Amino acid sequence: MTGLGRIAVAVVMIGLLTGAAIELQRLRDRSFPVRPVEDDSLYLTSPSSLRRMALAYRAVAADLYWIRALQYFGGTRRMVEAGQTITDPNRRRYAALFPLLDLTTSLDPRFNLAYRFGAIFLAEPAPRGPARPDLAIALLMKGLAERPDRWEYMQDIGFVHYWWRQDYKAAAEWFRRASEVPGAPWWLKSLAATTLAQGGDRLSSRMMWEAIRQSAEIDWLRHDAERHLGQLRALDEIDALQAIVNRVASQSAQPVLDWRPVMRAAGWRTIPADPAGIPYEIDERGRVQVSRSSPLWPMPAEPPRIDVAPPPS
Missing domain, CATH: 1.25.40.10 (Tetratricopeptide repeat domain)
Known part of the structure; x- marks a missing residue:
């Protein structure tokens, strides 16, 4: 019997016993209250x-x-x-x-x-x-x-x-x-x-999660792979946005701690959003980051890329 089949059997067994047990449990609880487990x-x-x-x-x-x-x-x-x-x-x-x-x-x-x-x-x-x-x-x-x-x-x-x-x-x-x-x-x-x-190159990471997404036989695993692919895309977008924030801070000689000066300088009408549709945030250090309210949070710690030594000449 498959895992799902065994779960179905368990659920049926529980259902058959539940009706008879409810009244008995109610009487027991009234007479002998117990501490919750x-x-x-x-x-x-x-x-x-x-x-x-x-x-x-x-x-x-x-x-x-x-x-x-x-x-x-x-x-x-x-x-x-x-x-x-x-x-x-x-x-x-x-x-x-x-x-x-x-x-x-x-x-x-x-x-x-x-x-x-x-x-x-x-x-x-x-x-x-x-x-x-x-x-x-x-x-x-x-x-x-x-x-x-x-x-x-x-x-x-x-x-x-x-x-x-x-x-x-x-x-x-x-x-x-x-x-x-x-x-x-x-x-x-x-x-x-x-x-x-x-090693930790984003391209190889993206290849890995894309392979998982395409081969996943379980919806949850496929959705989890899609979430990780969204995180990798967000990392690319954060790099691009951080370059813009740094440029605005350099031109104004002022730290950029929110999106307003960036939006004025770039002519944007809305705050840029991550792949899940949640606006990016700028922290107190001027770093672009994913919001804690985003399904993509927490972002993976990006591992260092392996430095491959050049072949001897």
Whole structure:
């Protein structure tokens, strides 16, 4: 049964039990009020204990823990995006996310979505994620130990090294290993070579995300690739806008701290907007930046480009 099929079974089972449970729970709560369970609670933290208890229902239990991981990550991220204050330091660090994913994949060691999406969640920069690329790699390595034929896990490990560790040598090696697996896409081999030669070059980054966008089988992954492509476009636009801001500041001998002097000098009627349609901002240092209200925020830290030594003459 597929992951979606197992989720459907779990939902049906829950639905059948819910009606009978509601009245009983209402009576119980009136007589024996209990303290609410903390949102970070894992209920069971040992994969081996959970496997013994789940027995024949491991697939359903894995789906339920996967749903729990999605709720935990999504709920914390929504709180961050809404500007809510998160007082629990563990919640701010998404501390329960990896244990939930570890439980999920221990119950179902071939849960493809949990490995791939879980790695994306773990590597996401703070505050929109835990900023734990090390745990993202650990989760993917766990999946690779179970399925050595999954080139996607090798590709994803390469992406983590490339984007969040800026370790281009390691990224290129994982792309190369992925390219040698039967059924892997042709572009992984050229991506390995480009990564090793150019590192954090925007052109190679754009090629990477465009390849992901075109090959993605899941809408969420395709949309995430489109978001990263938008960020790369924004970086190009920021460079061009910064040159204009610097020129206006030089001509006026005054620091430019908002768009008004630039708009007057350039004859613009509106503030330039990023690819998501949100106006760019100028900070207190006169630097053009993406607004915190933009879907493109936070922008990726742009890694240094690898300097390739010229060939000996």
